[in-house]
Amino acid sequence: MEVALAIVIGALYAAGLYMMLRRSMVKLIAGLVLLGYASNLLIFVVSRLTRARPPLVPEGAQGIAEPFADPVPQALILTAIVIGFGLQAFALVLVRRAYQAVNNDDLDQVTASDRPDLQQ
Amino acid sequence: MLNAVLAAFVLAFAAPLVARHMPRQVGTIAALLPAGIFVWLLNQAEMALGPGVVERWPWSPLPGVALTFRLDGLSLLMALIISGVGALILFYAGAYMHGQAQAGRLYALLLAFMASMLGLVLADNLIALFVFWELTSITSFLLIGWHFQEERSRAAALQALIVTGGGGLALLAGFVLIGLVGGTWEIAELSAQAGTLQDSVVYLPILLLLWLGAASKSAQFPFHFWLPGAMVAPTPVSAYLHSATMVKAGVYLLARLSPALGGTSEWSLLFMVTGLVTLLLGGWLSLKQNDMKRMLAYSTVSSLGLLVTLLGLGTKLATEAAALYLLAHALFKGALFMVAGAIDHATGTRDLRRLRGLAGALPTSALAAGLAGLSMAGLPLLAGFAAKEFIYEAALFSGGGVWILTLLLLAGNVAFVVVAQQMTLRIFAGASLSFESFHAPAIPLWLAALVPGALGLALGLLPDVTATLAGAAARAIYGAPVTIHLFVLPGSVTPMLLLSALTIAAGILLYRRRVQLEPWLNWLDQGARLGPEGAFQRLVEGLPHFAARVTALQQNGRLRSYVLWIVGTWLLLLGLTWALRGGPGLPANLLVRLSDLRFHELILVLVILAGLASVMLANTLMTLIVSLGVVGIGTAIVFILFGAPDLAMTQFSIETLGVILFVLVLYRLPGVVRLSPRRTVLRDSILTGLAGAVITLMILIITDLPLVSPLKTWFAGASEPLGHGHNVVNVILVDFRAIDTLGEITVLGIAAIGIFALLKLRPGRKVAEGKDGP
Numbered sequence: 001m002e003v004a005l006a007i008v009i010g011a012l013y014a015a016g017l018y019m020m021l022r023r024s025m026v027k028l029i030a031g032l033v034l035l036g037y038a039s040n041l042l043i044f045v046v047s048r049l050t051r052a053r054p055p056l057v058p059e060g061a062q063g064i065a066e067p068f069a070d071p072v073p074q075a076l077i078l079t080a081i082v083i084g085f086g087l088q089a090f091a092l093v094l095v096r097r098a099y100q101a102v103n104n105d106d107l108d109q110v111t112a113s114d115r116p117d118l119q120q
Numbered sequence: 121m122l123n124a125v126l127a128a129f130v131l132a133f134a135a136p137l138v139a140r141h142m143p144r145q146v147g148t149i150a151a152l153l154p155a156g157i158f159v160w161l162l163n164q165a166e167m168a169l170g171p172g173v174v175e176r177w178p179w180s181p182l183p184g185v186a187l188t189f190r191l192d193g194l195s196l197l198m199a200l201i202i203s204g205v206g207a208l209i210l211f212y213a214g215a216y217m218h219g220q221a222q223a224g225r226l227y228a229l230l231l232a233f234m235a236s237m238l239g240l241v242l243a244d245n246l247i248a249l250f251v252f253w254e255l256t257s258i259t260s261f262l263l264i265g266w267h268f269q270e271e272r273s274r275a276a277a278l279q280a281l282i283v284t285g286g287g288g289l290a291l292l293a294g295f296v297l298i299g300l301v302g303g304t305w306e307i308a309e310l311s312a313q314a315g316t317l318q319d320s321v322v323y324l325p326i327l328l329l330l331w332l333g334a335a336s337k338s339a340q341f342p343f344h345f346w347l348p349g350a351m352v353a354p355t356p357v358s359a360y361l362h363s364a365t366m367v368k369a370g371v372y373l374l375a376r377l378s379p380a381l382g383g384t385s386e387w388s389l390l391f392m393v394t395g396l397v398t399l400l401l402g403g404w405l406s407l408k409q410n411d412m413k414r415m416l417a418y419s420t421v422s423s424l425g426l427l428v429t430l431l432g433l434g435t436k437l438a439t440e441a442a443a444l445y446l447l448a449h450a451l452f453k454g455a456l457f458m459v460a461g462a463i464d465h466a467t468g469t470r471d472l473r474r475l476r477g478l479a480g481a482l483p484t485s486a487l488a489a490g491l492a493g494l495s496m497a498g499l500p501l502l503a504g505f506a507a508k509e510f511i512y513e514a515a516l517f518s519g520g521g522v523w524i525l526t527l528l529l530l531a532g533n534v535a536f537v538v539v540a541q542q543m544t545l546r547i548f549a550g551a552s553l554s555f556e557s558f559h560a561p562a563i564p565l566w567l568a569a570l571v572p573g574a575l576g577l578a579l580g581l582l583p584d585v586t587a588t589l590a591g592a593a594a595r596a597i598y599g600a601p602v603t604i605h606l607f608v609l610p611g612s613v614t615p616m617l618l619l620s621a622l623t624i625a626a627g628i629l630l631y632r633r634r635v636q637l638e639p640w641l642n643w644l645d646q647g648a649r650l651g652p653e654g655a656f657q658r659l660v661e662g663l664p665h666f667a668a669r670v671t672a673l674q675q676n677g678r679l680r681s682y683v684l685w686i687v688g689t690w691l692l693l694l695g696l697t698w699a700l701r702g703g704p705g706l707p708a709n710l711l712v713r714l715s716d717l718r719f720h721e722l723i724l725v726l727v728i729l730a731g732l733a734s735v736m737l738a739n740t741l742m743t744l745i746v747s748l749g750v751v752g753i754g755t756a757i758v759f760i761l762f763g764a765p766d767l768a769m770t771q772f773s774i775e776t777l778g779v780i781l782f783v784l785v786l787y788r789l790p791g792v793v794r795l796s797p798r799r800t801v802l803r804d805s806i807l808t809g810l811a812g813a814v815i816t817l818m819i820l821i822i823t824d825l826p827l828v829s830p831l832k833t834w835f836a837g838a839s840e841p842l843g844h845g846h847n848v849v850n851v852i853l854v855d856f857r858a859i860d861t862l863g864e865i866t867v868l869g870i871a872a873i874g875i876f877a878l879l880k881l882r883p884g885r886k887v888a889e890g891k892d893g894p
Binding site for chain 2: 001002003004005006007008009010011012013014015017018019020021022023024025026027028030033034037038040041042044045046047048049050051052053054055056057058059061062063064068069070071072074075077078079081082083084085086087088089090092093094095096097099100105106107108
């Protein structure tokens with residue numbers, strides 16, 4: 001499965017970056033979301049996969065017997081998923097506002113934030 | 121010695137305060153410190169002329185950097201000039217700057233410069249010397265740009281800083297090379313192992329870097345152009361920094377490093393050619409100036425060229441001549457600059473064509489100028505005479521190319537005689553002109569000029585003192601005992617005396633015929649436009665254009681071009697490393713590893729890839745959202761299958777929330793449109809496809825390596841006993857790494873505030889609602 005997921009992650013990165021390079025605002029958000037999935041899976045896979053053995057301590061035991069899934073990357077990914085959602089929500093509302101303000105969904109036409117001379 | 125340097129820095133900070141409360145006396149008060157240092161130096165003279173005085177303060181012991189100060193003949197001579205002229209200049213500035221705004225800043229900068237310059241000549245450690253060297257460049261920059269409201273001043277200051285600062289960088293590189301070869305930064309230790317340095321393969325690079333540093337600082341060709349530009353500074357600054365002290369730093373450095381690096385044919389060739397070209401160029405350019413200060417500046421360039429020539433020659437006689445000329449020049453040129461400032465102050469002009477017959481109105485300045493001018497022209501009884509005798513003697517006994525060298529030096533000296541007459545006869549003699557706003561100068565304005573003028577005479581009349589001072593300096597440069605024999609008046613007719621007489625006669629003739637010479641000088645001037653100053657100008661003007669182009673290319677405000685740059689750079693660096701160094705290829709056991717793929721997992725992978733394809737091909741917003749959901753749910757199922765139920769649950773709820781969020785703002789969103797032309801699509805596909813392939817390859821290589829995870833075992837074993845929880849992931853999040861989770865909550869809170877601000881606050885409303893707006 002690692003080999004198959006490696007291909008999936010590569011495809012997710014390629015698609016995410018490709019969508020970020022588009023001029024449409026909505027595609028930019030889709031790209032961000034895809035990059036989030038890709039990064040989460042990347043961390044998950046490089047810490048190796050263990051089928052159906054979650055890191056749960058059985059009742060009455062002090063530890064877990066091998067094999068079991070690594071809990072450390074899971075903790076990291078959990079944080080990343082939630083923060084990724086925050087980012088997605090913010091980007092979505094930002095695009096909505098930007099679209100409302102400039103009435104144009106071509107990102108090439110929205111460069112004013114870096115060009116103070118064009119803000120007026 | 122550290123105390124002297126530090127005291128000047130401290131007083132520099134106090135000077136503006138003193139200037140505010142005692143604007144009349146501040147110059148005199150500030151002059152007390154350099155005067156005190158001067159007296160202290162004289163007190164130390166006996167030790168300095170003998171074994172030398174050494175102080176060592178550890179600074180950064182590991183790389184061997186120390187604040188080592190050494191007072192020997194050479195640094196004594198320089199320090200006496202710096203503190204002596206410094207005291208006079210501050211005294212003079214008190215009257216010159218009186219009533220001008222921000223005068224306190226000038227005293228502060230002059231004192232800070234003096235401290236740096238003292239540190240430079242006293243330092244006996246290359247790195248310490250370099251720090252002081254740069255400090256003089258910075259204070260010089262601030263002083264040249266004194267009239268910062270004027271564009272001309274700012275341009276001149278910047279030019280000086282770029283030229284001397286650039287030279288400083290080269291010098292640092294040279295110092296580092298010297299330190300690497302010699303194994304020490306201590307100049308005294310380096311002088312003892314001249315052989316090691318001169319036999320090293322990097323000797324020539326060291327010399328060239330040293331040349332860049334010294335030539336840029338001491339205004340040698342082709343860096344001479346910044347010095348006349350620096351004349352926009354107030355006259356006390358020109359007199360102090362740009363004639364008597366700072367511009368001598370390069371000459372001083374050559375003198376200081378002569379024992380370690382000098383005496384080779386490369387050294388002589390490099391510095392003699394540079395010096396002679398500068399001597400003649402500066403002399404020629406000084407002849408055609410009408411502004412007193414610019415004329416003196418070009419003459420200073422010429423004098424510095426003379427000193428570099430002598431140090432390049434490096435014979436015993438040449439070092440004696442250099443030491444004598446260094447002393448004489450500081451006195452007469454400082455005096456002449458201060459006279460020029462006094463005349464400017466009194467008449468409101470520095471234009472030689474508008475000045476005549478001032479002897480009656482400014483008798484004391486005339487006396488100071490006369491004494492200085494006689495010394496500059498090299499007439500007997502004055503310090504300049506002895507220096508000139510030794511210069512000719514050094515040329516006549518130089519060994520090879522005697523006549524060419526003598527002739528070139530003669531030509532340079534003739535220009536000095538002409539300038540001396542311009543500054544005396546032309547200004548002070550003849551019928552007096554009337555000036556609209558003439559006012560008699562205050563006492564310091566002429567007294568400060570008269571003192572060095574008179575000292576030039578005193579040194580001529582006291583040959584033993586002069587010989588002792590200059591001899592000790594020459595000994596430090598030459599690296600072997602030197603004794604100078606001087607006389608008040610020449611006892612017999614020597615070739616040198618004849619050459620001196622010839623110089624003066626030619627100078628007088630040239631001065632009388634200057635009107636006939638003007639067309640010649642102007643014709644020769646045509647070439648100057650193509651010279652180094654023009655090149656510098658083009659460089660300075662071209663740089664912003666170049667920078668603007670690079671910025672427009674990299675920082676154009678378009679998000680996708682930033683992403684493109686990042687991905688492109690990453691791939692390029694990776695590809696280059698891969699191509700040059702080689703790297704791991706595909707692991708060999710891929711098929712074996714692929715064979716453990718189960719049927720339902722294969723279906724899952726295919727569903728995710730299909731969802732991904734659908735995201736990229738989506739035509740409507742709804743298709744896009746649903747396809748993204750497919751990929752997200754697919755990810756969540758991967759988490760379920762491989763032992764991460766918490767992740768799966770979070771992912772499911774986030775997916776649901778995400779779809780709700782999308783739908784809520786759906787009607788306010790732009791549609792999915794195709795905007796890029798076909799070529800861009802192709803380029804982006806190739807680039808991102810490559811990036812994805814690299815990631816896949818990277819994962820394959822990483823997962824093929826053995827993995828040891830001590831954290832996994834630790835958390836699994838510690839979760840129940842320490843955290844009293846059975847779900848290890850949960851225990852990590854809320855217990856072991858609780859601060860991380862707090863950070864995560866904070867991020868969400870900030871995002872929520874941002875979303876609220878975006879939705880509820882409008883920049884337009886603020887204006888409408890007035891002061892109560894957000």
